Amino acid sequence: MAAIETSEGEDVGKEEFLALSFSGSDATFDTIIGYIEHVIVDDKFQQLQRNFMEHYYLEFEETEENNLNYAALFKEYKEQLGKYIEEQLVARMPGFSMEGFTSSLEKHKEKITEEIFEMLLSFKNFLAFKKMILDYRAEKEGRGLNLEGGLVVTALSAPASRSEGP
Secondary structure: OOOEEOOOOOEEOHHHHHHHHHHHOHHHHHHHHHHHHHHHHOHHHHHHHHHHHHHHHHHOOOOOOOOOHHHHHHHHHHHHHHHHHHHHHHHHOOOOOHHHHHHOOHHHHHHOOHHHHHHHHOOOOHHHHHHHHHHHHHHHOOOOOOOOOOOOOOOOOOOOOOOOOO
16 A cells, blocks of 8 residues: 655555544545535436435335335445445545545534535435435425425515604
C-alpha cells in the first residue's frame, strides 16, 4: 500500500489517512458533503431513487412489525443507491471510504441539512429507510404534506376599515 503524506509531513497508510481526514478535518467533511449534494441532485441519482421507490413503496406498511421481505429490499437499496453514491465519491476523491465517512456522520450532524442526514442514514439504518419509504407512500396516497402549489396565507377575518380623517 502506498503511503500518503499528511500536512505535517508524516507518511501514513490510506486507511489511516482516511480515518484522520474524517475525524480531524471539518474541511474534508464539508468537501464530501458538497460532493454528496451534487450527486443526489443529479438526474441519474434522482431517477434511480424514484424507480426504486415507485417499484417497492406498496410493499411497506405502517405497522410495528416488519415483513421479512423488508430486509432484502433494504439490502437492495443499499447495493443500488448507496453503491452509486460511493462510486461517484470515489471518482471525485480516490481512496474514499463510505464506511469511514458514515461512522463520522453523528459527530458532524449539525453541519448537514436534515434532508441529507436522513438520506445518508437511510443507507445505514433500517428504520430510517423504512420511514423514507413510508413517507413516499403517504405522499403518493395524498396523505403527506404537499406544498407543490405553493403556500397561500389567508386572513381569517376581514381587516377592519380605517376611517379617514380630515
